[in-house]
Amino acid sequence: MTINCKGKLIDLSTPKVMGILNITPDSFFDGGRYKDETSIIKQVENMLNEGATFIDVGAYSSRPNAPFVSEDEELQRIVPIIKLLVSHFPDSIISVDTFRSQVAKVTINEGAAMINDISAGFLDNNMLPTIADLKVPYIMMHMRGTPQTMQTLTQYDNLVKAINYYFSERIVKARDLGIIDLILDPGFGFAKTLEQNFELLNKFELLNIADLPVLAGISRKSMIYKTLDLTAKEALNGTTALHMIALQKGAKILRVHDVKEAKECITLYNKLDA
Structure with missing residues (x-):
């Protein structure tokens, strides 16, 4: 189970x-924390030293009810950061968190290696053809609606069945266009209630369809801190506990704010799995 990132094969077995790098002013946990080149470089250096294989850069907050950001503003935020990271960390694998095909095209041309799309192409009809042309790995996430409307779209007859149907349709479309490297993200917190998030984690192994790697993005999310009556800042311990469950149920990528702790979790999991 490998993906090709700029000629480098990454083994996801x-x-x-x-590691998450939010350069938005309003992300739910670290919004506004990384405002200047020095803090950005330091944070990415820390994440790479702690064991991150990928750095996921986002310039549009996808938290529930996040304000709309224009394409021009998204580009103005993210392009200088991609250039900065490619210059300082030329061997790093940079993922860009965007649902816009033009942002994907520009950032890949600036040196990013993969695209992480919260909408699996539904918010931009040009996204899948663009990914096919760029020939880069593509993370497709399950979501209904937009960040502004998704929390009103949480009605499912069968949650996991609906997610797998969604992915099967998107996989066929992607394959028909010639996209090779696909990663699935079930979208914890996106068009799902707190209870549905736990149902999804409990049945996470059922997402292992088409022999594709599955990403778990649960780091410091509300399913953790609301359940424990904490804040996102206090949710690291709960995050680690759920990361181990995700790994045991087949997660191949952990998308996290805290790289060191996630890497330790994987090390311990590998001992169990040995």
């Missing part, structure tokens, strides 16, 4: 860590 052993789980990997994707």
